[in-house]
Amino acid sequence: MEMNQQKPIIEVKGLTFEYRSHDEADLIALKEVTLNVSKGEHLVVIGHNGSGKSTLAKHLNALLLPTAGTVLVAGMDTKKQELLWEIRQTAGMVFQNPDNQIVATIVEEDVAFGPENLGIDPAEIGIRVTNALHRVDMSDYRHKAPHLLSGGQKQRIAIAGVIAMKPACIIFDEPTAMLDPSGRREVVNAIRNLNREEGITVIHITHFMEEAVEAHRVVVMEDGQLVMQGTPREVFARVDELKALGLDVPQMTDLAAELRSEGIDLPEDVLTVEEMVNHLCQLKSKN
Structure with a gap:
């Protein structure tokens, strides 16, 4: 997908953030971070626990405010209190635990909660709820009770609730951390489709390397x-550097590195099972 060359939807300039404490020394969680996110981009941010990635995420819709530096969302400075609602309508956020975002006892009522608080006309809310549930493949569950759903289904309902507010950008702060593999796949597919089919800008914070494979750009914290960035192929080819940071790489990238160390002629940037199979078949046909 070709990135929109207009002004970035998110601009982070020299962002520093300190967690202040009366009893202990201040913790500097972010140090002069500068990052632009283009409209329509699918950006993944990776890093181990304590690297600052979730703190960065919370700055992108003004849940946290900079100690120094600036964060602009569609040109709006997050430090301006009067712009807070507009900023959060532009950049919605989905968190780790879907139970913390679900507020109603029926799925469609939960998805409608955000637009209702924005004062949207009831007829328009009905249209938004229907569209949002369709976009996360949860239309058949609109009359169900959220507490009866699986973790992946609950997270997709949480995503639908954000979609119904029509944000231009959605920030996902480790949305699959509490899910089983099946739930993770459901949510990752929903995120990918929102970006590819709907053109919504996606900023995805994760510690699962496989979730970064289909991004346009990967940032390592x-x-x-920010210590590294590039396309997934460019970043994950740097296996030794990532492991020195205490990070994994996608399984197929790791396997390719092991096989290369055994003298098998494979490229450094293998990302998926399909690519691995293709390369091995090509080697077999040569032999």
Whole structure:
């Protein structure tokens, strides 16, 4: 997908953030981070626990405010209190635990909650709820009770609730961390489709490397700083550097590195099972 060359939807300039404490020394969680996110981009941010990635995410819709530097969302400065609602309508957020975002006892009522609080006309809310549930493949569950759903289904309902507010950008803060593999696949597919089919800008914070494979760009964080960025192929080809940071790489990338160390002629940027099979078949046909 070709990125929109207009002004970035998110601009982070020299962002520093300190967690202040009366009893202990201040913790500097972000150190002069600068990052632009283009409209329509699918950006994945990876890093181990404590690297600053979730703190960065919370700055992108003004849940946290910079100690120094600036965060602009569609040109709006997050430090301006009067712009808070408009910023959060532009950049919605989905968190780790879907139970913390579900507020109603019926699925369609939960999805309608955000638009109702925006004062949207009831007829328009009905249309938005229907469209949002369709976009996360949950239309058949609109009259169900959320507590009866699986973790992956609950997270997709949480995503639908954000979609119904029509944001231009959605920030996902480790949305699959509490899900089983099946739930993870459901949510990752929903995120991918929102970006590819709907053109919504996606910023996805994760510690699952496989979830970064289909992104347009991957950013690696360490100790509150951006230490690496590029396409998934460019970033994950740097296996030794990533492992030195305490990070994994996609399983097929790791396997390719092991096989290369055994003298098998494979490229460094293998990302998926399909690519691995193709390369091995090509080697077999040559022999």
